[in-house]
Amino acid sequence: MSGLVNGKWVSGDVAKEEIKNGAFHREDTAFREMHIGPQAGRYQLFISLLCPWASRTLIFRHLKGLEKFIQISVAQPVIGENGWTFDTPQDAGDKIAPVSYVHQLYTASDATYTGKVSVPVLWDRQEGRIVNNESADIIRILNHAFDALTGNQDDFYPAALREEIDRWNEVIYHDVNNGVYKTGFAKTQESYNAAVTRLFSTLDTLEAHLQTHRYIAGEYLTEADWRLFVTLVRFDSAYHGAFKCNIRRIEDYPNLSNYLRELYQWPGISDTVNLPHIKQGYYGILWLNPTGIVPAGPELDLRRPHDRQRLSGRGVMHTTG
Numbered sequence: 504m505s506g507l508v509n510g511k512w513v514s515g516d517v518a519k520e521e522i523k524n525g526a527f528h529r530e531d532t533a534f535r536e537m538h539i540g541p542q543a544g545r546y547q548l549f550i551s552l553l554c555p556w557a558s559r560t561l562i563f564r565h566l567k568g569l570e571k572f573i574q575i576s577v578a579q580p581v582i583g584e585n586g587w588t589f590d591t592p593q594d595a596g597d598k599i600a601p602v603s604y605v606h607q608l609y610t611a612s613d614a615t616y617t618g619k620v621s622v623p624v625l626w627d628r629q630e631g632r633i634v635n636n637e638s639a640d641i642i643r644i645l646n647h648a649f650d651a652l653t654g655n656q657d658d659f660y661p662a663a664l665r666e667e668i669d670r671w672n673e674v675i676y677h678d679v680n681n682g683v684y685k686t687g688f689a690k691t692q693e694s695y696n697a698a699v700t701r702l703f704s705t706l707d708t709l710e711a712h713l714q715t716h717r718y719i720a721g722e723y724l725t726e727a728d729w730r731l732f733v734t735l736v737r738f739d740s741a742y743h744g745a746f747k748c749n750i751r752r753i754e755d756y757p758n759l760s761n762y763l764r765e766l767y768q769w770p771g772i773s774d775t776v777n778l779p780h781i782k783q784g785y786y787g788i789l790w791l792n793p794t795g796i797v798p799a800g801p802e803l804d805l806r807r808p809h810d811r812q813r814l815s816g817r818g819v820m821h822t823t824g
């Protein structure tokens with residue numbers, strides 16, 4: 504495996520310990536605190552631009568106008584012998600010496616930690632510990648925790664739409680976000696067949712849904728859209744080839760591809776997406792791609808106009824009162 508055992512780093516193949524009987528099962532996340540004391544400069548996000556889960560948090564940092572409040576540290580694209588690694592040691596507050604590896608954040612938080620060392624990490628610089636390393640939690644925290652400081656009232660998980668959002672999140676998480684990993688990391692033909700079939704049947708369902716709905720939960724743009732976006736934007740460049748998710752491309756789906764472009768063109772979002780970095784990271788997983796060669800294509804133009812104005816949409820909901 505690759506990860507920490509009793510606080511000691513063990514290097515090995517990424518995700519191998521999560522493959523059982525040929526099928527990939529994502530490990531649960533360890534640090535799940537939901538309450539933070541919102542103060543400028545207190546928190547830091549450690550991410551990789553390869554990682555769709557980490558990208559959700561980068562997107563929310565931008566959408567909620569938190570660039571000045573939460574600093575980020577971006578790991579190198581390829582997960583190395585020591586796991587996620589930084590080009591230069593990253594300052595992480597006074598409680599800890601600058602860190603070169605993400606695993607140092609884990610052992611600082613729990614000296615006997617055992618398990619995988621993943622990004623994103625929401626880090627408390629003041630206390631020198633991980634607050635939360637589950638992206639689904641981190642985006643919920645960012646959705647509201649700093650509102651009083653920033654005055655940003657955009658609500659991506661509005662009470663009125665929660666049931667609908669939760670229902671779609673469940674499907675999108677299992678069959679799409681994690682579906683590409685189940686497909687790519689399958690070690691038997693059967694588990695690959697099952698995962699790829701499910702992935703594309705869910706993409707077909709989403710394609711039909713987006714024919715008549717501007718966004719996943721209807722007229723409003725919500726966290727369900729951003730959770731789907733991070734996988735769609737990586738799909739044709741990385742998952743189609745590196746993870747063998749190749750029955751169709753997102754480009755082959757009229758609604759999904761137009762929807763993807765609308766989200767990509769949302770102010771500031773394209774700055775959170777680095778396709779060369781994403782390709783380098785996925786094609787750098789050497790047990791999947793032993794030569795490490797990064798393919799040249801595909802040519803994609805996500806800045807092309809989209810046709811989503813044909814559906815009525817009201818953008819982002821705002822918290823009131």
Ligand SMILES: N[C@@H](CCC(=O)N[C@@H](CS)C(=O)NCC(=O)O)C(=O)O
Pocket residue numbers: 505506517518532553554555556557619620621622623636637638639
């Ligand atoms: N549940 C976590 C999953 C995060 C995750 O799996 N991140 C991957 C990168 S995309 C990782 O860091 N993997 C390291 C490893 O498998 O050793 C979340 O959504 O925050």
